[in-house]
Structures are given as C-alpha cells and as structure tokens.
Amino acid sequence: MQDLGFKKEITTVWSFPERGKWVTHNGSYRGNFAPQIPRNIILRYSNVGDTVLDPMVGSGTTLIETKLLNRKGIGFDINPDSVELAKNNLSFDSECKYEQIVKIGDVRKLDDIDDNSIDLIITHPPYLNIIKYSNGKIEGDLSNISDVRKFCDEFEKGIAELYRVLKEDKFCAILIGDTRKNGHYIPLSYYVMRLFLKQGFVLKEDIIKVQHNCKSTPYWEKQVEKYNFYLIMHEHLFIFRKPKKTENLTRLKYSSRLF
Numbered sequence: 001m002q003d004l005g006f007k008k009e010i011t012t013v014w015s016f017p018e019r020g021k022w023v024t025h026n027g028s029y030r031g032n033f034a035p036q037i038p039r040n041i042i043l044r045y046s047n048v049g050d051t052v053l054d055p056m057v058g059s060g061t062t063l064i065e066t067k068l069l070n071r072k073g074i075g076f077d078i079n080p081d082s083v084e085l086a087k088n089n090l091s092f093d094s095e096c097k098y099e100q101i102v103k104i105g106d107v108r109k110l111d112d113i114d115d116n117s118i119d120l121i122i123t124h125p126p127y128l129n130i131i132k133y134s135n136g137k138i139e140g141d142l143s144n145i146s147d148v149r150k151f152c153d154e155f156e157k158g159i160a161e162l163y164r165v166l167k168e169d170k171f172c173a174i175l176i177g178d179t180r181k182n183g184h185y186i187p188l189s190y191y192v193m194r195l196f197l198k199q200g201f202v203l204k205e206d207i208i209k210v211q212h213n214c215k216s217t218p219y220w221e222k223q224v225e226k227y228n229f230y231l232i233m234h235e236h237l238f239i240f241r242k243p244k245k246t247e248n249l250t251r252l253k254y255s256s257r258l259f
C-alpha cells in the first residue's frame with residue numbers, strides 16, 4: 001500500500017491540515033471525518049479481528065479504515081444515499097480477512113446488534129441541522145432537528161443503544177462540535193457528553209480536534225468583527241468507556257458524574 005504519511009497521535013489536541021487521501025478517502029461528503037481520526041482510534045482501542053461499529057457511517061470513512069486495518073466493520077446510516085456511497089467507497093481490493101457490512105439503520109434502534117457484542121464504537125452525529133443530510137425528507141434524520149433540547153432527547157435514545165451493544169470495558173468515540181445562536185455559544189458537545197455520563201459511560205479522554213477546510217469559513221471570517229464573535233474552529237472527540245458491571249466506580253467519581 002502507498003505511504004500514508006500517517007503518524008499516531010499522542011496528545012489531546014489533534015490537527016490535520018492535510019486530510020488523508022489514501023485509497024478511496026476524499027472530502028466530498030460534507031462534514032466527513034479526516035481518516036486520521038478513525039485510524040488513530042482503531043489502532044489505540046481495538047485489535048485485529050475486533051468488531052467496530054459506526055452507527056452513523058455517512059460516506060464510510062470508519063469502515064474504510066476497519067477494512068485497511070483488518071477489523072470487522074458494521075456501519076448504519078439512516079440515509080440510503082449515504083449507505084450506497086459508503087458501499088462504493090468500500091469497493092477496493094484489500095487483504096482484510098473480515099467483512100465490512102453497511103446497512104440502512106437508525107442509531108436509536110440498533111435491533112440487528114446483540115447486547116454486549118461490539119468491541120469499539122466510533123461515531124459522528126450531525127451537529128443539529130448545521131449540515132442537513134436529507135433536507136427534511138427522511139424521518140428520524142437527526143440533521144433535521146434545529147432545537148437543542150429535541151436533538152438531545154432524540155440522540156439520548158441512540159446513546160442508550162450504544163451503551164447496550166458495547167462490550168464492558170470497551171470504548172466509544174464520538175466527534176461532536178458546538179454552535180452559536182443569536183450571538184451566543186451553544187455547547188452542544190458538553191450537553192451530549194453529559195448524556196453519555198448519565199447513561200453510565202465514564203470519560204476516558206476529551207480530545208480537541210482543530211477544524212480545517214470548513215466550507216463556510218470564508219463567509220464567517222468576514223462576519224466576526226461586524227457581529228463581535230470568535231469563529232468556532234474546534235470540535236470535541238470524546239472517548240468514553242463502558243465500565244464493567246463489577247467495577248467499583250468510586251475512584252472514577254469525577255470521570256463519571258459530578259452532579
């Protein structure tokens with residue numbers, strides 16, 4: 001395989017001015033992962049042959065990496081067009097011994113997946129309706145929801161499913177950004193983080209991912225002085241762990257819940 005120019009991350013700030021372009025990776029699906037993100041997570045938190053789930057798989061970035069890194073990949077997306085695109089992006093030759101499965105599905109109802117069966121979850125929800133993936137046409141598409149509370153209520157059902165399907169002592173990584181409404185900051189990522197903690201996950205890492213190449217940046221750069229705000233140029237990559245049933249969480253009190 002070509003030299004990827006890939007380097008494993010070792011700090012809590014990740015910045016990829018050049019997104020990886022190996023095999024079928026490309027940036028044409030709006031808001032998709034730089035492949036360095038799932039690659040780092042897969043290498044750190046899973047082993048060859050493990051089953052990795054991305055329940056909002058979009059263009060398939062996570063599963064391209066599971067295929068390259070010899071893991072079994074399972075991807076769902078509520079949008080049939082995204083499922084087709086992910087399947088196309090996965091149609092390259094490789095020596096992977098494990099299957100990559102992509103299907104239409106809803107993160108809030110992962111009925112096909114058994115309890116405690118997944119070794120690693122990597123996911124990336126819409127950030128409210130900032131990017132609308134189906135323009136209101138698909139029932140259940142979280143990118144149709146503009147109201148923060150409603151978005152959190154719906155996504156909370158998905159978080160319960162992520163908890164159910166993940167094996168104990170394994171990890172769930174989620175990339176999520178914040179937004180601004182009426183000139184004020186909406187910390188969507190922290191609201192979502194609290195829902196994970198409420199569900200029972202514990203926080204392993206909070207990684208700041210620096211944003212690059214965002215299509216709307218040139219427009220907003222011109223507005224910062226006029227409307228007196230700072231352009232949001234980071235997202236949060238939270239890594240949660242599902243604790244063991246038998247685990248004594250007292251020592252993790254402040255990684256799980258303060259309130």
Ligand SMILES: C[S@@+](CC[C@H](N)C(=O)[O-])C[C@H]1O[C@@H](n2cnc3c(N)ncnc32)[C@H](O)[C@@H]1O
Pocket residue numbers: 029031032033055056057058059060061062076077078079082105106107108123124125126127133140141142143
């Ligand atoms: C930010 S994109 C994911 C991009 C992906 N990480 C990639 O690299 O291509 C969010 C995805 O969530 C999907 N989605 C929205 N609501 C969903 C739901 N309820 N269940 C499953 N997928 C959903 C959208 O169709 C969209 O593809």
